Each structure stands twice: as C-alpha cells, then as structure tokens.
Amino acid sequence: xxxxxxxxxxxxxxxxxxxxxxxxxxxxxxxxxxxxxxxxxxxxxxxxxxxxxxxxxxxxxxxxxxxxxxxxxxxxxxxxxxxxxxxxxxxxxxxxxxxxxxxxxxxxxxxxxxxxxxxxxxxxxxxxxxxxxxxxxxxxxxxxxxxxxxxxxxxxxxxxxxxxxxxxxxxxxxxxxxxxxxxxxxxxxxxxxxxxxxxxxxxxxxxxxxxxxxxxxxxxxxxxxxxxxxxxxxxxxxxxxxxxxxxxxxxxxxxxxxxxxxxxxxxxxxxxxxxxxxxxxxxxxxxxxxxxxxxxxxxxxxxxxxxxxxxxxxxxxxxxxxxxxxxxxxxxxxxxxxxxxxxxxxxxxxxxxxxxxxxxxxxxxxxxxxxxxxxxxxxxxxxxxxxxxxxxxxxxxxxxxxxxxxxxxxxxxxxxxxxxxxxxxxxxxxxxxxxxxxxxxxxxxx
Amino acid sequence: xxxxxxxxxxxxxxxxxxxxxxxxxxxxxxxxxxxxxxxxxxxxxxxxxxxxxxxxxxxxxxxxxxxxxxxxxxxxxxxxxxxxxxxxxxxxxxxxxxxxxxxxxxxxxxxxxxxxxxxxxxxxxxxxxxxxxxxxxxxxxxxxxxxxxxxxxxxxxxxxxxxxxxxxxxxxxxxxxxxxxxxxxxxxxxxxxxxxxxxxxxxxxxxxxxxxxxxxxxxxxxxxxxxxxxxxxxxxxxxxxxxxxxxxxxxxxxxxxxxxxxxxxxxxxxxxxxxxxxxxxxxxxxx
Numbered sequence: 162x163x164x165x166x167x168x169x170x171x172x173x174x175x176x177x178x179x180x181x182x183x184x185x186x187x188x189x190x191x192x193x194x195x196x197x198x199x200x201x202x203x204x205x206x207x208x209x210x211x212x213x214x215x216x217x218x219x220x221x222x223x224x225x226x227x228x229x230x231x232x233x234x235x236x237x238x239x240x241x242x243x244x245x246x247x248x249x250x251x252x253x254x255x256x257x258x259x260x261x262x263x264x265x266x267x268x269x270x271x272x273x274x275x276x277x278x279x280x281x282x283x284x285x286x287x288x289x290x291x292x293x294x295x296x297x298x299x300x301x302x303x304x305x306x307x308x309x310x311x312x313x314x315x316x317x318x319x320x321x322x323x324x325x326x327x328x329x330x331x332x333x334x335x336x337x338x339x340x341x342x343x344x345x346x347x348x349x350x351x352x353x354x355x356x357x358x359x360x361x362x363x364x365x366x367x368x369x370x371x372x373x374x375x376x377x378x379x380x381x382x383x384x385x386x387x388x389x390x391x392x393x394x395x396x397x398x399x400x401x402x403x404x405x406x407x408x409x410x411x412x413x414x415x416x417x418x419x420x421x422x423x424x425x426x427x428x429x430x431x432x433x434x435x436x437x438x439x440x441x442x443x444x445x446x447x448x449x450x451x452x453x454x455x456x457x458x459x460x461x462x463x464x465x466x467x468x469x470x471x472x473x474x475x476x477x478x479x480x481x482x483x484x485x486x487x488x489x490x491x492x493x494x495x496x497x498x499x500x501x502x503x504x505x506x507x508x509x510x511x512x513x514x515x516x517x518x519x520x521x522x523x524x525x526x527x528x529x530x531x532x533x534x535x536x537x538x539x540x541x542x543x544x545x546x547x548x549x550x551x552x553x554x555x556x557x558x559x560x561x562x563x564x565x566x567x568x569x570x571x572x573x574x575x576x577x578x579x580x581x582x583x584x585x586x587x588x589x590x591x592x593x594x595x596x597x598x599x600x601x602x603x604x605x606x607x
Numbered sequence: 608x609x610x611x612x613x614x615x616x617x618x619x620x621x622x623x624x625x626x627x628x629x630x631x632x633x634x635x636x637x638x639x640x641x642x643x644x645x646x647x648x649x650x651x652x653x654x655x656x657x658x659x660x661x662x663x664x665x666x667x668x669x670x671x672x673x674x675x676x677x678x679x680x681x682x683x684x685x686x687x688x689x690x691x692x693x694x695x696x697x698x699x700x701x702x703x704x705x706x707x708x709x710x711x712x713x714x715x716x717x718x719x720x721x722x723x724x725x726x727x728x729x730x731x732x733x734x735x736x737x738x739x740x741x742x743x744x745x746x747x748x749x750x751x752x753x754x755x756x757x758x759x760x761x762x763x764x765x766x767x768x769x770x771x772x773x774x775x776x777x778x779x780x781x782x783x784x785x786x787x788x789x790x791x792x793x794x795x796x797x798x799x800x801x802x803x804x805x806x807x808x809x810x811x812x813x814x815x816x817x818x819x820x821x822x823x824x825x826x827x828x829x830x831x832x833x834x835x836x837x838x839x840x841x842x843x844x845x846x847x848x849x850x851x852x853x854x855x856x857x858x859x860x861x862x863x864x865x866x867x868x869x870x871x872x873x874x875x876x877x878x879x880x881x882x883x884x885x886x887x888x889x890x891x892x893x894x
Contacts, residue, residue, distance in 0.1 A: 246847040422850040431652040443852040451856030454649035478852045
C-alpha cells in the first residue's frame with residue numbers, strides 16, 4: 162500500500178472523528194449553578210419569563226400535573242424524566258450532584274431518603290421562596306419529614322398512612338374475623354393456614370420499610386437524628402413488642418416467603434394465597450392496575466393494634482419534591498414544586514389516584530365520600546384519613562437510611578431464612594448502621 | 608438405507624435424548640414468551656404459564672404496547688435501530704478495514720497491535736463500563752446517543768475474526784496481480800478483497816448486531832433520559848413501574864414488548880445465517 166493513500170485515509174479518519182467529537186461537545190450544555198435564592202416575587206417573574214424545568218420523578222400522576230402546568234404557564238417547558246425508581250434515582254442524583262453537572266431542577270425524593278440529601282446540603286431551603294405558608298396545609302407526618310427548625314427541604318407530594326387490606330372472599334370462605342389487634346392477627350394467620358395450607362396471612366421476606374413502619378406503629382423510635390448526632394437503638398419497648406409478635410409468625414412459617422413487588426407477589430394477591438397487606442394508603446392504585454382480576458374481593462380496615470382499643474398508626478412510603486442546589490432555574494423549579502404539591506395541582510393528582518399529604522384534600526367531602534368499586538364500593542378514604550390523623554409523632558429516619566435499608570436483607574433478612582431470631586437480626590442491623598454512620602463522620606450512639 | 612460409515616454413524620439414543628433436552632431447554636423460554644404474549648394482565652396472573660388462557664389478547668397487546676405512554680415503545684425501537692445501525696454497522700466497517708490491513712500489510716508495530724487486540728478480547732465489556740462512563744462524563748457525552756454508539760464501534764473480537772479470516776480468504780497472490788495490473792490499494796480492496804471477505808463481514812455484522820441489540824449495561828450507565836433509551840432499558844423501566852407505590856403494573860405490555868423486541872433480531876439472524884454458514888466453511892478445503 163502506498164504510504165500516501167494510508168496517510169490520506171488516516172487524515173480523513175482523524176477529521177471525521179474530530180468532527181464527531183466537537184459536534185457532540187457542543188450538544189451538551191455547561192452546568193451553571195449560580196444565582197442566590199430568590200423570593201416569591203422572583204418566582205412570579207421567572208414564571209412570566211418562562212424557561213425549562215427538568216423534573217426527575219417516577220410518580221405517574223405528575224404527567225397530568227406537568228401538562229396542566231404548561232397549559233397555565235405556556236412559556237414554561239416541563240421535562241419529566243424517569244431517571245429510575247427509588248434508590249436507582251438517588252444514586253443517579255447523588256452522582257449528578259457530585260459531578261457538578263446533569264442534576265435536574267426538581268427531584269422526587271422519598272421521605273426516608275430525604276435526610277441523605279439535606280445532611281449533604283444538596284437540596285435548596287424552600288422557605289425563602291414562600292414555602293413557610295404551607296406549614297399547616299400538610300398533614301403532620303409528611304410535614305415533619307420535610308422540615309426542621311432550620312429549613313424546609315422539600316414539599317410533601319404524597320403520603321402513606323397505613324391501613325389493613327384484606328381479601329374478604331378468603332376471610333369469608335374460612336369464616337375468619339377481621340383482626341383488630343396483632344394478637345388476633347396471629348390467630349387469624351394460624352386459622353387461615355390451617356384451613357388451607359396454600360394460604361398465608363401475608364408475605365414477608367424482610368422489608369426495611371415495612372418493618373420500621375410497624376415498629377413506628379408499636380411506639381418504637383429506634384432512630385434519633387439531631388444534625389450529625391445520631392442514635393440507633395433497636396432495643397426499645399416498641400421494637401420488642403413488634404419482634405415478639407412477628408417472631409411467632411416466622412417460627413410457625415405463617416408468612417409466605419415471597420418478596421413484595423415481585424411477579425409472584427402480584428399473583429398471590431390475585432389468587433388469594435396472600436390474604437392481607439398492612440401497607441400505605443397508596444396501595445389501591447397498585448391493586449387496581451396490577452391485580453385487576455381480584456376486583457371486589459378486597460376490603461380495607463384500620464391497621465390492627467398493638468394494644469386493644471388503641472388507634473395508633475404509622476406512615477409507609479410517601480415522597481416529596483425537592484429542588485437540588487445544583488438546579489439551573491431554582492425559581493421556576495420552586496414554582497413547579499409548589500404547583501404539584503399544593504392547591505389545584507395536588508387535587509388533580511388525587512383525582513388521578515395519588516394519596517394526598519394536603520389537609521384540604523384529605524378533609525374534602527368529595528375525597529372522603531369516594532366509593533372504591535375495587536373494594537366493593539367501600540368508602541376506603543375514610544379509613545385512610547383516620548389513619549393519617551393517628552400517625553405517631555417524632556419519627557426520625559437516619560441521614561443515611563438509603564444505605565441502611567440496602568443492608569437490611571444481609572442482617573435482618575437472616576431471620577427469614579435461618580434460625581437467627583429477629584431480635585438478633587435487628588441488633589446486627591443496628592451494629593452495621595452504627596459502624597457505617599461512624600465511618601461517614603456521624604456521631605453515632607455517643 | 609445408506610451404509611454406516613464414520614460420517615454416518617448409528618443413531619445414538621442417549622445422544623439424541625441429550626440433544627432433545629437441550630432443544631427443549633433452549634426453546635422453552637421462547638415458547639413461554641409466545642404463549643404469554645397472548646394473555647392480558649388477568650390471564651398472566653390466573654392461568655398456567657405454559658398454556659394459553661381462555662381468550663387471546665395478542666393483537667390488543669401489540670397495539671397497546673405500541674401506543675402506551677404516547678407510543679414511547681416505538682421511540683425506543685427507533686433508538687435501538689439507530690444504535691445497531693451506527694454502532695454495529697460502524698464496528699463492522701472498522702473491523703473489516705482493520706482486519707484486512709493487519710492481515711495483508713507489513714508495517715512496524717503489527718505485533719504490538721496483535722497483542723493489544725488479543726488482550727482486548729479477554730477484557731469483558733462490563734469491566735470497562737465504569738472507566739468508559741467517567742471518560743464520557745468528562746467529555747460531556749453522557750446522556751447522548753454518542754455514549755452508546757462510540758463504545759459500540761470498538762469490537763476487538765470482530766477485528767480479530769476479520770484478521771484471521773482475511774489472512775485465509777484473500778490470497779496475497781491475487782492482490783499482487785491486481786497491483787501489477789495498476790489497481791490502486793483502495794480499488795483493490797473494494798473490488799477484489801471485499802467480495803472475498805463477505806462471509807466474514809456478515810459474521811462480524813451479525814455478532815455485533817446481536818450484541819448491540821441486546822446491550823443493557825452500557826446504556827444503563829450512560830443514559831438517564833428515557834427518550835434515548837434502547838428497548839432493553841425501556842422494558843426494564845416498564846417493569847420497575849410495578850414496583851413502586853401508585854405505579855401501574857404492565858406485565859402484559861412488558862411480555863408483548865419483549866416478544867416484539869426479539870422478532871427483528873430473529874429475522875436478521877435467519878436472513879444472514881446462510882452467509883455465515885458459508886463463511887464457516889471457507890478455508891476448510893485446500894485448493
């Protein structure tokens with residue numbers, strides 16, 4: 162081969178690849194975090210000026226909100242991006258913040274994960290924008306989760322006061338009464354499983370969210386967080402109450418070894434082999450779309466109680482909308498956050514099936530009187546609203562709860578597959594959480 | 608009946624049984640996919656997995672898959688086609704050019720290239736994913752189609768295959784004859800070498816197309832914007848919907864979507880395999 166041809170070929174190749182590189186380099190925009198926090202006036206000005214808001218969220222009803230928002234403010238373009246669900250999105254968000262580019266203007270963050278972003282000072286304090294006036298507009302559980310004495314870190318988007326979902330058809334067939342206490346629940350579990358060995362009262366393979374919620378209901382407060390001072394203690398009375406009861410279910414193999422959210426789970430909910438769920442009030446939407454064939458079989462009841470006649474409840478799940486400090490247009494981002502979580506935006510989302518964190522929606526007659534065809538026409542929202550009022554106060558999550566939850570199965574999970582006791586599993590979880598917290602620079606259990 | 612010879616041995620029952628088992632094992636997932644693509648959500652949860660439900664919803668499922676969420680599936684399909692055309696197509700072009708050059712030209716550093724290529728074949732793509740991500744992130748290319756296309760352009764295995772193939776399939780004497788007749792290097796390559804390299808080229812194309820079509824990990828770390836998802840990521844995103852509070856479970860669409868996803872790749876495989884077969888036979892007989 163003549164060297165001239167080779168050279169020409171090489172030169173051509175080099176030119177092409179250089180072109181490709183510059184072309185794409187121009188395509189990506191430089192990040193610019195600048196700009197001090199503006200007040201409510203700036204928010205209005207930003208809305209008039211228009212621009213683009215990138216929202217990272219997986220919550221389905223936000224689609225409608227984005228459309229409504231664009232209709233109301235035609236100059237604003239909302240780009241709704243599903244950057245992953247739950248911890249996948251948090252990882253992406255954390256990476257984007259650390260990398261200094263690619264962070265969205267608004268991000269959906271579940272309450273349990275918010276601490277990780279507030280302690281890292283990576284979300285904007287929303288009080289200067291006018292968020293303070295919503296302090297009494299939200300139910301206490303979610304509001305406590307997004308705010309502290311110093312700042313309002315996010316606005317509550319939805320909430321998950323717990324309720325008891327049960328398959329009435331299965332219960333009726335075997336003549337079992339709906340349990341009102343957890344002791345009665347254990348009895349019901351035994352009776353159901355005895356009547357038909359294929360039926361389990363519920364499924365559980367170790368779920369951090371569910372476990373902490375039930376400990377919360379039992380009055381346990383294993384986490385205390387005050388800035389960087391953290392306490393982890395799974396030895397308190399509430400926790401002991403929970404483990405004593407749940408250990409019975411595990412020992413007698415009364416819970417189905419099926420993980421929540423799996424295909425098998427949906428199948429179990431459909432065919433009645435998983436007879437009850439103690440879960441957040443957002444569950445109706447999942448049942449309606451995911452387990453349509455069991456429509457009419459299911460009913461809702463208040464959560465069983467740890468002490469006869471009590472009315473304690475807890476939150477399970479629920480998420481907020483936060484504005485990352487790295488957002489490009491914070492005023493616009495706040496405007497969208499406010500629109501989606503309060504007033505008309507919140508009501509629109511409730512109409513689409515979201516569970517409200519706003520008092521106004523929770524107390525509206527329309528909401529309370531809504532009949533659920535899926536639950537045989539039951540006015541289930543009354544039970545959920547009652548539960549929301551009874552959520553135990555003072556619950557804290559760890560500032561690194563996302564990590565803690567990720568190691569739940571390595572520690573507490575053992576109680577589900579080996580002779581390890583729940584108490585020992587929780588102790589192991591506690592130790593691992595303490596070690597990790599110390600490594601991250603927190604003052605843990607000092 | 609033909610006589611029993613070493614090339615036509617007596618049928619072996621154990622061997623037939625084993626082959627049959629392997630066949631069933633291979634085809635079972637495909638059969639499951641076909642059967643379940645005809646069911647709706649209720650049918651999926653209620654009926655036996657390996658047989659049809661009472662009513663068939665295949666057509667309904669296909670239209671719903673293509674229209675769900677404003678037809679985002681079609682967008683993902685087009686993205687996948689783009690990644691395959693640009694990535695696998697480009698990888699094949701580079702492998703053919705490089706393989707031919709390495710087989711037929713003598714130049715300094717050739718042995719070094721050989722070592723690098725062989726080494727590169729041994730490194731799994733997964734191990735390179737994180738460094739590639741960091742590099743692309745620094746260049747500001749993440750979240751763009753380039754982040755998927757550019758890494759797909761490099762196929763060390765394809766290059767090695769073409770190198771070996773070119774060494775065998777293109778007689779050096781032929782190239783020398785062309786040069787004596789005054790043909791330039793480019794003309795020689797396109798008119799003489801390229802047709803001879805066709806079976807190898809198709810093989811490399813097939814391999815890189817399947818690899819790019821099924822690529823999950825690279826787009827997963829590179830792309831956050833669902834508008835640029837390939838089908839693999841898109842279907843996974845639909846699956847994740849069922850795992851969130853208030854999310855809509857669309858198992859029926861995921862299964863139908865998976866079926867639609869493998870149809871093109873099966874078609875390509877069937878269309879190209881005759882070239883591939885003749886390619887495998889090339890060089891096996893001494894002329």
